[in-house]
Amino acid sequence: MYRRRILLAPGTKPVVRIQRTRLVKGYATEIPPSATGTLPPPPAPKKKRGVFRRTLLYTSIFAGTFYGGSTLVALNSNRYYDFFVESVPGGEALMEIAADQGWDKVPLSSIPQKTIDATKDTYNKLSSSISSPAPTGPKNPDSPSLADRARKASQAFITKVERNPNAPDYSNVGKQIEQKAFQFSEGVSELAKEVEAALRKSGVPGIVAPPKKKDKDEVLPEYEKEWTPPKGKQLYTGPPLPIGFEPPPGYVLPPPKKQQPTEEKKEKKDELPRLAPKLNASEPVIAQLAKTIDSLAAFVQANPSAMASAQGVLSIAQGDLEKLGEKFESAKSEERKKLEKKLEQQAKEYEDKLLGLEMEGKERLDKQEEDWKGVFEEERRKVIAAYRQKLEKELETQGEIINQRLKEEVTAQGIELQRRWIREIKVRVESERAGRLAKLDSLSTSLKKLERTTTDNASFLDQNIRIHGLLSALRATVRQALESDQRRGFRDELRVLRNVASESEGGEVLDGLLKSQVPDEGVEPRADLVEWFTTSVAPSVRKAALVPDTSAGVLSHLASYVFSSLRSTPSPSLASNGNDVLSVLSRAEYHLALKDLDSATREVNQLQGWPKRLVKDWLDAARKRLEVEQALDVVQTGATLASLSVL
Numbered sequence: 001m002y003r004r005r006i007l008l009a010p011g012t013k014p015v016v017r018i019q020r021t022r023l024v025k026g027y028a029t030e031i032p033p034s035a036t037g038t039l040p041p042p043p044a045p046k047k048k049r050g051v052f053r054r055t056l057l058y059t060s061i062f063a064g065t066f067y068g069g070s071t072l073v074a075l076n077s078n079r080y081y082d083f084f085v086e087s088v089p090g091g092e093a094l095m096e097i098a099a100d101q102g103w104d105k106v107p108l109s110s111i112p113q114k115t116i117d118a119t120k121d122t123y124n125k126l127s128s129s130i131s132s133p134a135p136t137g138p139k140n141p142d143s144p145s146l147a148d149r150a151r152k153a154s155q156a157f158i159t160k161v162e163r164n165p166n167a168p169d170y171s172n173v174g175k176q177i178e179q180k181a182f183q184f185s186e187g188v189s190e191l192a193k194e195v196e197a198a199l200r201k202s203g204v205p206g207i208v209a210p211p212k213k214k215d216k217d218e219v220l221p222e223y224e225k226e227w228t229p230p231k232g233k234q235l236y237t238g239p240p241l242p243i244g245f246e247p248p249p250g251y252v253l254p255p256p257k258k259q260q261p262t263e264e265k266k267e268k269k270d271e272l273p274r275l276a277p278k279l280n281a282s283e284p285v286i287a288q289l290a291k292t293i294d295s296l297a298a299f300v301q302a303n304p305s306a307m308a309s310a311q312g313v314l315s316i317a318q319g320d321l322e323k324l325g326e327k328f329e330s331a332k333s334e335e336r337k338k339l340e341k342k343l344e345q346q347a348k349e350y351e352d353k354l355l356g357l358e359m360e361g362k363e364r365l366d367k368q369e370e371d372w373k374g375v376f377e378e379e380r381r382k383v384i385a386a387y388r389q390k391l392e393k394e395l396e397t398q399g400e401i402i403n404q405r406l407k408e409e410v411t412a413q414g415i416e417l418q419r420r421w422i423r424e425i426k427v428r429v430e431s432e433r434a435g436r437l438a439k440l441d442s443l444s445t446s447l448k449k450l451e452r453t454t455t456d457n458a459s460f461l462d463q464n465i466r467i468h469g470l471l472s473a474l475r476a477t478v479r480q481a482l483e484s485d486q487r488r489g490f491r492d493e494l495r496v497l498r499n500v501a502s503e504s505e506g507g508e509v510l511d512g513l514l515k516s517q518v519p520d521e522g523v524e525p526r527a528d529l530v531e532w533f534t535t536s537v538a539p540s541v542r543k544a545a546l547v548p549d550t551s552a553g554v555l556s557h558l559a560s561y562v563f564s565s566l567r568s569t570p571s572p573s574l575a576s577n578g579n580d581v582l583s584v585l586s587r588a589e590y591h592l593a594l595k596d597l598d599s600a601t602r603e604v605n606q607l608q609g610w611p612k613r614l615v616k617d618w619l620d621a622a623r624k625r626l627e628v629e630q631a632l633d634v635v636q637t638g639a640t641l642a643s644l645s646v647l
Contacts, residue, residue, distance in 0.1 A: 067094060075104045229254075293317055463646050466500065470639045473497040474632065481523060481628055491519035497635065505638030509631045523625040529618070530592045533600075537618045538585050541611045581611050597622060 071094050074081040084091040098104065229235045229252050236251040247253055297314050473496045481490040491514070498510040513519065524532075584603050591600035601622045604615050 071095070071098055290321060293321060460646060463642070467639060467643050467646065470497070470500045470505065470635075470642075473500050474635055474639060478632055481519075482526075482625075482632070485525060485527075487522035487524055487528075489520050489522050494519050501635055501638065502642075505642060506631065506634040509634050513628070513631050518624050518628060523628050524621045526595065526597065526625070529597065529622055529625065532621075533592060533618055534589065537615050538589065540614045541581060541585060541607070581607060598626060601626060 067088075067090070070080070070084050070088065070091070074084040074091075074095060075098060081095070085095055233252045234250060236247040236253050238247075241247065241253070293314065300314065473493065477490055477493040477497050480488060480493050494510065494514060498507065498514060501507050501510060584606055588600040588603040591597075591603065601619065604619060604622075607615060
């Protein structure tokens with residue numbers, strides 16, 4: 001159990017934190033001497049802690065140690081501070097708390113060390129006086145000696161002084177009261193000597209310590225003897241069990257007897273007055289000495305036999321200490337008043353000096369201002385005279401320049417008037433001449449327009465004649481090559497058409513056609529191509545439709561011929577979408593029926609194998625006719641465009 005006390009100064013933050021340790025008694029585990037009988041059987045062994053509890057305990061200890069140590073290291077190492085804040089969870093929050101509490105700025109002071117030294121000195125003197133051998137009196141082996149009790153009580157007064165992180169630095173205050181602190185320590189030493197002498201006279205070391213009284217919680221309860229236990233259980237009749245213990249398995253305890261209320265008058269002990277609460281903690285050393293005297297009073301009070309002899313000494317010491325505190329306060333107030341008076345006197349002196357300096361400075365400024373005004377007026381007069389002379393010179397120069405400029409302007413105006421008169425004379429002469437020559441100009445313009453119109457008409461006529469000849473030659477070529485009932489040559493007609501047609505009207509196409517043998521041989525008429533396909537080519541292809549593309553023998557041809565005769569021939573239409581021979585022939589016959597030789601040729605060109613070989617001659621003839629038709633279509637398109645451009 002820990003109890004914390006804070007030593008305060010007037011109007012300041014806590015300076016030190018004092019931690020005091022108090023001994024705590026445990027539960028009663030001894031059997032009273034009046035108990036008789038045998039001990040009960042030992043209790044059942046406790047179960048071992050589980051793995052989860054052990055792991056949780058170790059983890060908590062490790063985490064507390066790690067976070068506490070890491071916080072202290074991070075306050076002293078910048079590199080570890082960065083690692084702790086960035087990598088450890090919760091490190092940033094801990095460092096913020098440390099910064100708020102000011103743990104990284106802990107000033108040192110000499111007051112705590114002096115307080116500790118004074119306390120240790122007192123403790124050593126008390127220990128030496130208490131540990132002296134007792135003159136008379138037998139010792140009880142079962143009870144501890146008075147020296148041991150005094151030593152334990154003294155150890156309770158050893159305080160652990162720690163710095164408060166929020167406290168200001170009182171190092172200067174400690175230096176100022178250093179001499180007074182030593183005087184207080186000497187007073188405490190004298191007081192301790194008097195207490196020792198009183199204890200020796202009363203024979204405190206030889207007194208046998210009274211037996212310890214048990215607390216209410218440690219008194220063993222009394223049970224009712226006339227009580228019937230439940231079934232399956234036996235009444236426990238052994239010695240009384242200590243608090244916290246249960247009877248063995250199979251036994252039960254009877255309910256405790258009801259205690260009759262008794263009225264006992266407690267005698268109040270004579271208590272020594274406490275000095276620490278009365279004194280104001282304006283001076284840390286006085287407050288510490290007051291606490292030390294209170295601790296000695298508490299120690300003396302623990303020994304009733306020594307209280308009478310030591311009470312007077314402690315009362316005198318407490319009174320002296322109170323008077324000392326009052327004198328300290330009165331000295332402070334007197335010093336404060338003296339200081340205020342000195343400050344007021346110095347303020348008046350400085351105000352008088354400041355007023356004198358202000359008046360002197362004002363006089364100097366006035367005198368300097370008058371001097372500057374005189375100098376300014378003199379300089380102003382000089383500047384005005386200089387500017388006046390300069391202005392007169394400038395006016396004379398500007399007058400001369402203006403007169404010269406006026407002369408030049410009059411001369412320029414005379415020259416300009418002469419030029420204007422000459423220009424007007426020329427304009428009038430030219431207007432008269434233009435009136436006479438205007439008719440000749442209009443006649444020449446009209447003649448040029450008539451010549452241009454005649455030339456345009458001649459070119460239009462020539463173009464029309466050429467286009468007419470081109471169309472006539474085209475019709476003759478079409479009639480000879482495409483519209484005849486039998487195949488005829490048309491090279492002469494094609495040559496005439498090439499001579500009339502220009503390059504933009506299909507001349508290159510006609511040149512390519514003239515270089516081939518088609519104009520000499522001619523092309524098959526459309527009706528012959530349709531009849532040839534329907535009567536000869538299509539039946540032959542149907543018979544060879546089942547012949548394979550490669551390695552076809554006589555048997556393959558015979559089988560294809562037999563099976564093709566058994567198959568039904570589809571009617572010409574576009575409904576058959578397949579790529580087989582019969583579908584292709586059906587679509588080709590449909591296009592030929594519509595006089596679309598180009599589409600029929602494209603369909604037949606899709607055949608492969610033996611069917612492709614059978615239609616090769618027909619395809620060549622159809623391609624020649626299509627080439628001639630396309631060439632003549634190109635020429636006809638060019639002639640149409642030329643006739644439209646003439647319009």
